Amino acid sequence: MNEEIIKKLAEAFIMMRTDGMNIEKTISSAMGICDATRPNKSKIRALREEVLWFATEMEVVLQENNHKGGWVNCHVLDLLSKLQEEISELITAIREGESEDVIKECVDIANYAMMIADNSRE
Numbered sequence: 001m002n003e004e005i006i007k008k009l010a011e012a013f014i015m016m017r018t019d020g021m022n023i024e025k026t027i028s029s030a031m032g033i034c035d036a037t038r039p040n041k042s043k044i045r046a047l048r049e050e051v052l053w054f055a056t057e058m059e060v061v062l063q064e065n066n067h068k069g070g071w072v073n074c075h076v077l078d079l080l081s082k083l084q085e086e087i088s089e090l091i092t093a094i095r096e097g098e099s100e101d102v103i104k105e106c107v108d109i110a111n112y113a114m115m116i117a118d119n120s121r122e
Helices: 003-019 023-039 050-062 076-094 099-120
Strands: none
Touching: 050 099, 076 099
16 A cells, blocks of 8 residues: 555544544445555565565564464454554554554554454455
8 A cells, every 4th residue: 555545544543533433434435445546466566575574573463462363253343443542552652752662553553454354355
């Protein structure tokens, strides 16, 4: 995703959190943004180094939490609530200027977003 899409998604989730926006409407809006801008998968040749690094960071955290049993049976609203908590933690980390904490919170956010997306693929 490019920076504009990420910014729109972040704005949607922040607005939902601060203005009490309908959760289903926010998810639907976010999915529409992603679908409208998705590149043709057949044109993607290799993962960018940054994407591979970040995906590896995500997988490390997922494997550290294998004992929790996964996310397949988690309700999307529960996952979204956890995502919102992680966004708050990211904001704190950014304000405190701790780059390691910023990276950790970004990974946590990405993992919850991935869980929501994965459960929505059915």
